[in-house]
Amino acid sequence: MPLMKQAHVDDPDGLYAAILEAHTDLSENESAALNARLVLLLANHIGSADVVREALTTARKSLGK
Amino acid sequence: MTDPRQLAFAHRRSADQDRLQPAHHPVVIVGAGPVGLAAALGFAARGQASTVIDRKASLSDGNRAICWSKRTLEIMDRLGAAEALLDKGVTWRTGKVFLDDRLIYTFDLLPEAGHRMPAFVNLQQFLFEHYAIEAAKRTGLVDLRWQEDVTGIEPTTDGALLSITTPVGSYRILADWVIAADGARSTLRRLMGLGFEGRVFADQFLICDIHIKMDRPVERWFWFDPPFNRGRSALLHRQAGDVWRLDFQVGSEADRDAEVKPENVAKRVRAMLGEDIDFTFEWISLYRFQSRRLKRFRHGRVLFAGDAAHQMSPFGARGGNSGVQDADNLVWKLDLVLRDQAPERLLDSYDAERIPAADENLLNTTRSTDFIAPKSMASRILRDGVLALAASEPFARRLVNSGRLSVAATYDGSPLNTPDGFTAGDCPTTRPGAAALDAPLSDGWLLAALDRGFTSAWFCAEGISADALARMEAASARTTLPVKPLIVSDATACTRYGAASTPACFLFRPDGYIAARWRSIPPDAIAAALARATGR
Ligand SMILES: Cc1cc2nc3c(=O)[nH]c(=O)nc-3n(C[C@H](O)[C@H](O)[C@H](O)COP(=O)(O)OP(=O)(O)OC[C@H]3O[C@@H](n4cnc5c(N)ncnc54)[C@H](O)[C@@H]3O)c2cc1C
Numbered sequence: 001m002p003l004m005k006q007a008h009v010d011d012p013d014g015l016y017a018a019i020l021e022a023h024t025d026l027s028e029n030e031s032a033a034l035n036a037r038l039v040l041l042l043a044n045h046i047g048s049a050d051v052v053r054e055a056l057t058t059a060r061k062s063l064g065k
Numbered sequence: 066m067t068d069p070r071q072l073a074f075a076h077r078r079s080a081d082q083d084r085l086q087p088a089h090h091p092v093v094i095v096g097a098g099p100v101g102l103a104a105a106l107g108f109a110a111r112g113q114a115s116t117v118i119d120r121k122a123s124l125s126d127g128n129r130a131i132c133w134s135k136r137t138l139e140i141m142d143r144l145g146a147a148e149a150l151l152d153k154g155v156t157w158r159t160g161k162v163f164l165d166d167r168l169i170y171t172f173d174l175l176p177e178a179g180h181r182m183p184a185f186v187n188l189q190q191f192l193f194e195h196y197a198i199e200a201a202k203r204t205g206l207v208d209l210r211w212q213e214d215v216t217g218i219e220p221t222t223d224g225a226l227l228s229i230t231t232p233v234g235s236y237r238i239l240a241d242w243v244i245a246a247d248g249a250r251s252t253l254r255r256l257m258g259l260g261f262e263g264r265v266f267a268d269q270f271l272i273c274d275i276h277i278k279m280d281r282p283v284e285r286w287f288w289f290d291p292p293f294n295r296g297r298s299a300l301l302h303r304q305a306g307d308v309w310r311l312d313f314q315v316g317s318e319a320d321r322d323a324e325v326k327p328e329n330v331a332k333r334v335r336a337m338l339g340e341d342i343d344f345t346f347e348w349i350s351l352y353r354f355q356s357r358r359l360k361r362f363r364h365g366r367v368l369f370a371g372d373a374a375h376q377m378s379p380f381g382a383r384g385g386n387s388g389v390q391d392a393d394n395l396v397w398k399l400d401l402v403l404r405d406q407a408p409e410r411l412l413d414s415y416d417a418e419r420i421p422a423a424d425e426n427l428l429n430t431t432r433s434t435d436f437i438a439p440k441s442m443a444s445r446i447l448r449d450g451v452l453a454l455a456a457s458e459p460f461a462r463r464l465v466n467s468g469r470l471s472v473a474a475t476y477d478g479s480p481l482n483t484p485d486g487f488t489a490g491d492c493p494t495t496r497p498g499a500a501a502l503d504a505p506l507s508d509g510w511l512l513a514a515l516d517r518g519f520t521s522a523w524f525c526a527e528g529i530s531a532d533a534l535a536r537m538e539a540a541s542a543r544t545t546l547p548v549k550p551l552i553v554s555d556a557t558a559c560t561r562y563g564a565a566s567t568p569a570c571f572l573f574r575p576d577g578y579i580a581a582r583w584r585s586i587p588p589d590a591i592a593a594a595l596a597r598a599t600g601r
Contacts, residue, residue, distance in 0.1 A: 032442075036450040044460040 003054040069195040070125040074211035082236040087226060090116050091403055093240035095215050095227075095253060097121070099130065099190065100371030100388035101246035102197035106144040107396030109204035110517060113403065116238075117207060118229060120214040124191040128274050128348045131187045131304050132285075132382035135175070136473040136500065137389045138182040139512055143577070146200035147182075153196070153305050154188035160285040162467050166292060169455045170462040174470055179557045180503045181510045185470070187283070187304050189274075190385065215247070218256050224366050242399060243367045246392070249355075251373035257364060263357025264431065266378065267317035268438035270352045273330050274310050277344035287467035289437075289452050293336040298437050298467075301337070308347055311337065314438060315351070325349050354378035356431045358423050363416050368395055375423040380433035380468035383426040390474060391419050397575035401599060406546055411600030414481050422474035429469045436466035473500035476578065483572070483581035483594040492563025501577040504558035511558050512577060516549035519580075519598070520573040521591050524553045524564035536586045537570075544592045546599065548572075574598055 009015050023031045043052045081088040092108060094101045097119035108115045133150060141147040162170040174184035201207040216235070217228030224241045245253040254261060286301040293299070297314035304310060313333055315324055323329060330349055335342065358375035362368060371388030395415050401407035439445035454461035475498050476482065482497035495502060504511045514520075523537050529552045537550040559565050562582075572581040572594050581594035 029446075032446050033450060036443075036446045037454055040447070040450055040454060040461065040464070041458075 001048070001051065003051050003058065005058075070123065070191055072123060072195075074122050074209075076122075076212035076232050077210070078231070078233055079208075079210060079236075081238055082231065082234065084236075087237040087239045089239045089241075091241045092116070092244065092399070093118065093227060093238065093242070094244045094246055095119075096246035096248055096371075096373070097194070097198070097209060097211075098246060098248055098371065098388075099193055099197065099385045100373075100392050101244065102194060102201060103140065103144070103389045104244050104246060104370065104392040104396055105201050105207045106141075106146055106197060106204070107392055108400065109201065109206040110144050111397070111400045112206070113400055114206045114208070116210065116240075117201075118210045118213045118215055118227075120212065122212050124194055126191075127350055128189040128191065128304070128308070128310070130190040130193070130379075130382070130385040131302065131310055132386075132470070133186045133188060133193065134382065134386040134471040135180065135182045135184050136471070137386045138186060139503065139577070140389055140393045141197075142182065143512070143517070144200070145203075146197055149196035149199070150186055150188055150193065151183075153192060154186035155283045155303055155305055156183040156186050157283040157285065157303075158184035159282075160287065160467070160470075162465050163286065163288045163291065164452045164456060165288075165290055167456060169452065170465045179505050181505075181512065182503065185382070187302060189304050189308065192305060193385075215252055218243070218253055218367070220257070220365055220367055222365070241366065242403075244392075244395065245367055245369045245373045246371050246388070247373050249372040249376045251369070253367065254359065254369065254373055257367065259359055259364070261357045261359060261376075263355060263376075263427070266354045266356075266434055266438065267440075268353070268434075269315050269317060269319050269321070269324070270354070271313045271315045271319075271324050271330065271333070271349070272310065272352060273313075273334065273349045274304065274308055274347040275334060275344045276306075276308050276347055277338070277342060278307055279309065279338070289467075291337075293333070299337065300467075313337075319351075321351055325351050354430075354434060356427050356434075358420075358427060361416055362391075362419055362423075363412055368399075368412070368415060370395060370419075374419075375427065377427050377430040378434045379430075380437060381426070381430050381470050382468070383430055383471045386471040387422060387426045387474070390422065393576050394419055398600075400575075401546075407599040408601065414479060414600060418474075418476040418479050418481070421476070421478070425474060426471070433466050433468045437468075475499045481574070481580060481598045481600070483590075483597055486581065486583035486587075486590075487563065487569070495562050495571070495579055495582065497579050497581055499579050501573055501579060502561045504555065504561050506553065506555050506558060511553065514551055514553075515573050515577055516575075518575055519544075519546060519548045519595055520551055521548050522551040522553055522571045522573065523568065523586060524559045524562045524571065525568035526554060526556060526559040526565055527568070528554045533568075533586065536588075540586055540588050540591045543589065544595045545601075546595060548591065548595060572598070 092115040094117045097117050105115045158175045160172045214230045216230045219226040225243045283303045288299045300312040302310045355376045362374045370391040398411045439448045451464045477498045541548040541550045570583045580598040
């Protein structure tokens with residue numbers, strides 16, 4: 001299955017707020033650490049290295065890389 | 066037993082030195098480290114004489130390698146030199162990884178029974194060399210020339226002229242074939258102007274071997290961020306005779322001279338193992354690790370092996386172990402070429418098989434080194450994330466990388482492999498290009514039953530039928546080289562070779578690799594597979 005690029009969560013604003021909220025009391029370094037751990041957890045949940053690679057490429061592209 | 070490090074290797078003036086014309090030798094091996102010695106033992110096991118030249122006068126240049134893998138032991142066993150390694154070394158299979166002082170991950174390198182050799186034996190490199198030298202002497206086929214330094218090489222189309230400097234003048238010899246096993250700083254590589262490309266890691270590691278009586282299990286213990294080496298890593302591993310390897314990451318900025326002062330090292334040792342311990346130093350050394358290899362290992366009649374061909378960081382014990390596999394891969398091929406039983410181009414498969422193997426080793430050791438000593442902020446954050454999660458989340462434990470330990474390489478895509486006769490996905494562990502798996506037989510072990518030449522084996526769990534034996538013998542009789550027919554009906558062996566319910570036929574190479582496999586005994590296919598596996 002390729003990377004899902006269409007929206008498929010019920011409450012996008014709520015999801016966005018939840019991710020943001022997890023960072024509220026964190027320093028910049030802690031935020032970076034949180035993101036890294038989140039990536040590891042989600043990548044394992046996805047399980048497919050191809051899908052994760054596609055997500056990485058898409059994310060880098062959005063940085064102009 | 067006297068300490069082999071006290072033994073002095075005398076220089077013996079060889080008759081070659083008094084000749085007017087350079088003496089002629091079929092095989093000259095430069096370097097009597099583990100790799101050169103494994104090559105010499107390999108030739109001797111095939112009845113082939115070799116000349117080994119080494120500049121050293123003793124074995125005492127540090128303990129260096131300590132972990133010898135199952136594959137190395139299997140090779141040395143075939144060469145008649147494993148007994149002392151098993152006898153004197155300490156065997157182990159378990160690794161433990163700690164974060165701070167908490168155990169976060171345990172691995173078992175040999176979770177199944179039914180293998181003759183253990184996952185690993187730990188033995189100081191000089192002892193490995195000592196027993197290999199003893200074994201080489203016993204063969205009577207290895208001419209060991211100590212305190213002789215190869216200082217020049219002129220490759221020709223059918224050999225190479227070597228210049229050798231000895232304590233009593235210099236001489237030259239003409240070799241048909243040269244095995245360059247002269248280590249990471251290879252003289253032959255430099256003399257031939259060959260590039261050695263790759264990475265050098267900035268981080269420094271302090272290696273210290275101590276003699277101490279300790280009642281700890283023979284396991285590989287690795288720490289990230291331990292209380293005694295904050296923010297860095299450390300390793301503790303037992304060797305033979307109450308000697309322990311301690312390895313401290315000391316960072317890229319550490320002052321070399323200060324770090325190796327025994328009083329400073331002693332502080333580290335006491336912080337790690339306790340203030341009141343009683344120990345003596347065996348060896349102290351500070352390292353920066355490298356990841357590099359030659360573009361090609363075969364240069365006409367000069368063949369590079371071991372550290373001369375590739376250098377890697379020691380996390381994973383892949384340096385010496387892969388070098389021994391290089392030698393094992395090379396020797397049977399060169400032996401067949403020397404006997405005119407295979408064309409010279411068979412030696413191109415040395416590159417085709419051992420370069421991908423070196424790349425796999427370099428990839429693994431580089432990844433381990435990057436995990437142990439992260440080079441960027443992002444890399445450190447990710448690594449620390451893995452370690453923190455590993456304490457509570459099982460998935461993250463598999464990502465913890467303190468070294469992925471050496472296993473036999475698989476030669477997928479080798480030109481010597483015959484296309485797989487099994488259907489896709491059927492028993493991938495014994496596919497063509499894989500190293501033979503050991504298994505117990507009613508009268509010994511499978512690896513020991515394989516011939517020094519080629520072996521064709523019929524795995525049939527239902528038992529030995531006269532008909533199958535006759536067909537195996539008939540098929541083996543059609544080949545250009547002798548092939549030893551073998552029938553195996555032992556349950557574990559049949560299961561390991563995918564023949565628990567349907568029989569199968571395998572062709573094994575002289576180095577115990579699988580060249581081909583089928584679900585039947587194809588009358589002409591064994592001859593064709595043998596031709597392919599010998600470069601015809
Ligand atoms: C700290 C440390 C730990 C390690 N741990 C492990 C481990 O646990 N397991 C493992 O498998 N590997 C390990 N290694 C790697 C291992 O030590 C090497 O890969 C191994 O020594 C390579 O063997 P070699 O025979 O290719 O080269 P070497 O052992 O370097 O031998 C080369 C020989 O060539 C001789 N020579 C060189 N130039 C000339 C010349 N011009 N003329 C004549 N003779 C010459 C030298 O005297 C030497 O004897 C470790 C390395 C280090 C540094």
